[in-house]
Amino acid sequence: MDSQRTSSSQRGAVRAPASQPGGAKLAQIAREAGVSLSTASKVLNNRPGVSDATRKRIEQLLEKNGYRRRRRTEQTTTDIVELLLDDLDTPWSEEILSGVLAGLRKPYVPVVSARTGDNWSIGVWLEEVLARRSAGVIIPLFEFPKEAEERLARSGIPAVLVDPTGDVPQNVPTVGSNDYAGVREATEYLIAQGHTRIAFIGGPTYLQTAAARLDGFRGAMRQAGLTVDPALVSSGEFRYDDGKKHACELLSMPNPPTAIFAAGDMQAAGVYAAAWERGLRIPDDLSVVGFDDLPTSRLLLPPLTTVHHAVREMAQFGAATLMQILEGSAGGMPTHLELTTSLVIRESVRKLP
Template sequence: MTVRGRTRIDAQYGLLTSIASEARVSLSTVSKVVHRRHDVGAATRARVEELLARHGYVRPGEQDPSAPRQIIAVFRDLSGPYTLEVVRGIVDAADELGVDVVTGTTGQRSISKWLEECVALDAAGLIIVISMLAEDDQRRIVEQRLPVVLIDPLSAPSHDIPSIGVTNWSGAREAVQHLLGLGHTRIGMVAGRSHSLAGAARLHGYRAALEEAGVAYDPAIVRSTDFDFEESLIASLQILRSDDPPTAVFAASDAQALGVLEAARQHGLRVPENLAVMSFDDTLVAAMACPPLSAVRQPFEELGAEATRVLVQLAEGRPPASSRIELATELVLRTSTSVRRPASTG
């Protein structure tokens, strides 16, 4: 039990003693009313109930309506459009539920420290966004029944820990199918790291679309990087300098897609005339890119909102129907993709 919890119990006990004195009954009689025992006279019960309500007494196991509930949302960092849009969904949903949000990062404080902080603050629970959960942390969450919800975990969590993500495989497959429909058969990819569940699913979706279309997978035009601009720029330049370069590139994130655009510029290619570029994310930067990016849209705000709703339900003893929730993606078409044009013979 936390210090805060013990202090609250001591205060409640002192309040019951005062109510017993004011009602001119024994403390045991007040206790019987609190526990809704039937062996108390109607008039005495009514008098004690009125005093309990007047003094704001909260019965054990009941939520104190005057006590602000908190949840903690932990990110790898608080930079970038992904974080901004997810945290907006968390804050808005928490506000509707009457819950306060404490945000933090794993840069200076580990997940295990945040789990300790969650208990110390007597918080309702913890949302962990895009992080690798160590086995010891997972074991602690399960054994201590800590309310925890994961958004886009990097590794598959225990079945007892709810996680929320999007339809990464089908979203990527749809994106590549769109490029194939435009006549592109030489499609490269700047993929995420294989240890990332989302990155691996998007690569598998890419490969599934090629296989269904009868197009051979060529590892020479596929590179795996972090969801990062600089790494993507280097990887994209390598892809574009291959012996048989692609006419289209699918990037596993907006940051990587921006790297593809810059690589195309440095390589003297115009987008989409010489190179079609498709992204995955559709954060705020996608529409502001030059040219604006066609992208698979993740419902970021709904990710945050759904995680918050599941966490509050979990804290109230109501586990979700499924330990894994996937929200649907949507294909958004802009001007970075177009029909493949024949190579110039001039």
């Protein structure tokens, strides 16, 4: 994930529209009306997607507090829904896009952006969203900065977070999953198969999702009375090359693990490659478990035992939630939905004698 450069931040600085006395005051009006900041901003900017009764209540509060609302002729909303991805060429991104397409309804169409390139920043991307006059945004696997949340809300553009990686904003709907429970269940399965020397290849330490998966692994080991060897725990990116690199290091140890838990299926594919290069057979010589249940996990030889993360379902629910907001059928306050995970047992784990 690219860091935000000073020049880009300046270009994407947050500016309140002239028609508003201030974002903080609008948030107070939203609380008084019992709605989200995004809903209050929709009424302020004469955007659709708000019931008549709610719109009337907010309009009265806006008038009371001296807000000047846009005229109906000033509406500038298009039917574009923004989808912001970390990458465009991964199976995970393909699952997200498929889910979003399944959840959107006509006339809305997605515009896909990727967080790539040295010049990318959240501020510059927001400028592009506003220039395209987008109806709403869907943001998967990204920590949503407060300034971005406030800016979209002031512009009346609703956002939905899918599989959020940081603290969940109270004013933004989210769709996630229980990463902790999923990893814990899979680790318990490995232990039940007789494995005690288990390695864990995790994700970026700054992501809450990665921290939850590591906590699930440690929790299962601790519950079984097993010690987690720090030498068997590593962190990196949820990518093939990263999984292969860490697996090479683990398999080169004098006392290598009998099983490796990769916190992402693409990392697990990298583990397969590292094992193959050393002439090791899965699961005879090494057991492997992944996380996500991407379509590629079924194509590995042998097929990968993994945690079903419901990536496509989360994206579909996220898009459907945005549809409810845009069509005015959502409730006043944002929802925070958490999907359950499940262990998918295939052929990559061996039961030790």
